[in-house]
Amino acid sequence: MGAEHKKRKIRRMNEKKFAFDWDSQEDTSQDINPLYAKRHANQMIGRGRLSGIDLKEQRKQRAMFYEGLLNERRTGVDVHRAKKLIDLEKAKDCKVAWDDRYWSKKPLTEMKKGDWRIFKEDFSISTKGGNIPNPLRSWAEAPLPTKLREVIASIGYKEPTPIQRQAIPIGLQNRDIIGIAETGSGKTASFVIPMLVFIADLPKLTEETQNQGPYALILAPTRELTQQIKRETVKFAIGMGFKCVSIVGGHAAEEQAFNLRDGAEIVIAERILVLSQCTYVVMDEADRMIDMGFEIHVNFILDALLVSNVKPYTHEKEDPDALRVALHQSEKYRQTVMFSATMPSAVELLAKRYLRRPAVVTIGTAGQVVDTIEQRIELISDENRKKSRLLEILEGSTYEPPIIAFLNKKKGCDPLCKALEKLGFKATNLHGGKSQDQREAALAALKAGTKDILVATDVAGRGIDVKNVSLVLNYDMAKNIGRAGKNGVAITFLGKGDEDVMYDPKQMLIKSPISVVPPELARHEVKRRVWKRAHTDNN
Template sequence: MNEDSNSEFHLTPKEIQAIRERFMGGERKKRKIRRLNEKKFVFEWDASEDTSHDINPLYAHKHDALLFGRGMIAGIDVKEQKRQRSKFYDDLLERRRNVEEKDRAGQLLEKQKKKERKAAWDDRHWTEKPLNEMKERDWRIFKEDFNITTKGGNIPNPIRSWKESNLPKNILSIIKEIGYDEPTPIQRQAIPIEIENRDIIGVAETGSGKTASFIIPMLVYISQLPPITEDNMADGPYALILAPTRELVQQIEEEAIKFAKPLGFNCVSLVGGHAVEGQAFNLRNGAEIVMATPGRLKDCLDNRILVLSQCTYVVMDEADRMIDMGFEADVNFILDQLPVSNIKPDTDESENSITNRVNKTLYRQTVMFSATMPPAVERLARKYLRRPAIVNIGNVGQAVDTVEQIVEFINDDNRKRARLIEILNEDYKPPIMVFVNQKKGCDVLYKALDKLGFRVTTLHGGKSQEQREYALLQLKNRVKDILIATDVAGRGIDVKNVSLVINYDMAKNIEDYTHRIGRTGRAGKNGTAITFLSNYDTDVLYDLKQMIMKSSISRLPPELANHEAAQTKPGTIKAKRKFEETIHII
């Protein structure tokens, strides 16, 4: 195409623009993009487009009605609409109410306020309420706070404090003089049951104050009986306390004398290791209370040194230990010597304490305390107790939560002795108790520690009664700091403020272990129990692991947690299978 032809097709700018828009599209205008963080709201509308007729008085009443409907009107404050709506309905209800309806509404309102005030009152803790305002819910919380559980009919409420216990004033004054500020959990529940002349089975941890829980009701019981005189002293005591070991009997005697002596009652103990003639001499003027070991008491009964013709109150302390030591036949023989004239009938009426007080009936009362409840003890209870109330404190057969349990695996005897000396040189305050399994080991360890300058004494079955009493006296009077003992001292021995118990040899069963470590952490105080374990202790590792896991202040070491013997209980099918597999491999 030449220049002339171009001139023929000359296009104007508008035509070029039209062609470009036709075939290539027009230029795109840049659209304004609003920023996301731009919070300014653009409300672009013309006031002339407003369709509202609020300014028109003809439509004002319609919009007023809408204010009190279910919806809300845009452009008007929501709070203001709600306020107007509430005012509208209040005015409407006010016009419809008459005087009678107003009074009725006021009564309902006052009733609701009274109910709310009562609910707020009942929500107070039992410590903030007087005794007469305690409800069933409060007593349930009280028992939960002290870990008390009970079984049996007509269980009385526990004691909140000594002042509210309804005990005689002379006994309350003795309690105050001795220094018992607050009752322990077993005392809170056991004392009111026993005062109502009920048979009772108390299952409590070691160191829980069981002695006073049966001594105090016993003295209340004896106070209602005629005094011991020349006319009736030959008929024997009014009350009998049985305990498995000499040390426990003498300990109970010390505690009983604190209460009985101010009341003018005589206490006599009968234990082996002392001459029978001397104990018979102590009975010459009669005694209201006799405490004895089953073996020595049976000998006294056989030789007619003592009779039980008027004994109507019996306590069996540490009943499980008496059975374990083979005293079941002796205990049965002794209990069969008791008079049968006042045995409680097996009826519901006999459990009613109110009826008993009106009729002034004092039935024979049997009290049994134990840290565990094996089948043999249950058999004894079924035979001699009448509809007993059962009181459990804490977890049966478990150590108290105030004892921190520490275990260490040491197989070498030299390392074990070195570790013992290292612990004794730490900041544990005396007295300290060290437990071994054999009398020989007890004496060997005594010589080793004595050479190093430790103030140490021993207690085991090879000692005479005088030597055993002297050893305990030295520890209690702080003449000696450390007691090395066998399981003879594992039960019932109460030495105040024992800070540390060391199981130099692990006990053969978990029950003995429980009683051993129960020598510390008593009366609510904290204590520590350190146990040395070896490859010879596999039979008790499972039970030991379970006990430590249940303790809130003890830590389960990995060595015990992962030990093969601690995974299954000895005697189970799984444990037997593992043993058989091991034998087969060998």
């Protein structure tokens, strides 16, 4: 109110506005220099970078320019600090790039402790003991004689199994070993390969010195396992020029004595032989030996061995380098190796008595069920129902031969086998009451395909090596489930008398990634045998 509003000035059309810029027609520079007529315009590609010039060179020049400006302002302390930060960043980048590589991408010389830890985890290898050597990544990296490496390649071994990866390097140090791994995990090669390296350092046996042998003794609980070990050992021994002899019951004593009299570096025996001069001793399936009541026999054999070459208890004298040079040739320290699928207290006592500061190698979890075998448990009330259920399974088209049925007692094998034959099944049986020739013939018939079903006792279970077994049927509750074959199905029948042993099978099914606990067993109030045994002992 009362304020004066400034009015906008209206410009007339005939009034001209003064222009400060030159008109392009008034530019006379083009007459002086023709370059002005065709001016060059810089082609940009974004973020101030010129096209046609190397980008790296542009970045380098820009960095040098700004670095020069910063250096003009920096003091000596600032320059030193900046250089230190740059060096730390470079070291960090190198370390990250180094650690990002997996162990399989690194050469052996660049493996670190963390890489070896991951390697063991990948193969479920755990060890106990001091100075444990690193495991084998491949046969090519194994510290073996060239001749033995060629033999391994000729046999067709592609990659070491987990137990072979760790047990072989330890065995090459002339150390005692306790190996805990399941049947079929490649244990035989785990002790045979170090054994051959051990024997190669000893004097070669000739006609004059053959009485100094054998150098190595391998003990096994059953005839079948003894012969299986021999077949595997011969593959390696022949290529190295060593002779291997097996001593088992049921074969002609004269023939076996003749083979032994001719001299041999390696003897594989079924708990019945005393050879005091042996310097390399292997106990395979030690837990099975104890279960079968052969502990007295094993103690008798091991007590008969010489004590002059027993390893000392002191850690200094057991240094790996000292063990290799301490004694000369045949006077080398005796090396004792024990392999077992489980580690009960009786086996631990055996190890403490005869092994010196052993290295313990465990693959997976001791006593665990095989992950490649689907476990099934069926609760069956009586024997008649067992037979009828067995026939239902065999008459179905689910399982192709070969099939193995295990019983706990040999008196049940013959009747069951005859009953199956009457029903048209091609069956054979295997148990301790058979002669050695009959046992070998039964196993050969199953492998050849002339027989489809093998009825065997639990005792004969160790040592049966049959490929492509589709079904393992534990007709009676067994201590070891899923023993034959690399994969397939294992069915176990549980009856009224098996209440005290139901806990372990139930736990196996719970832990197995491919098995299911049946509803009847899940609801059953099974009690833990370990608790019951401890409770009974305390009373």
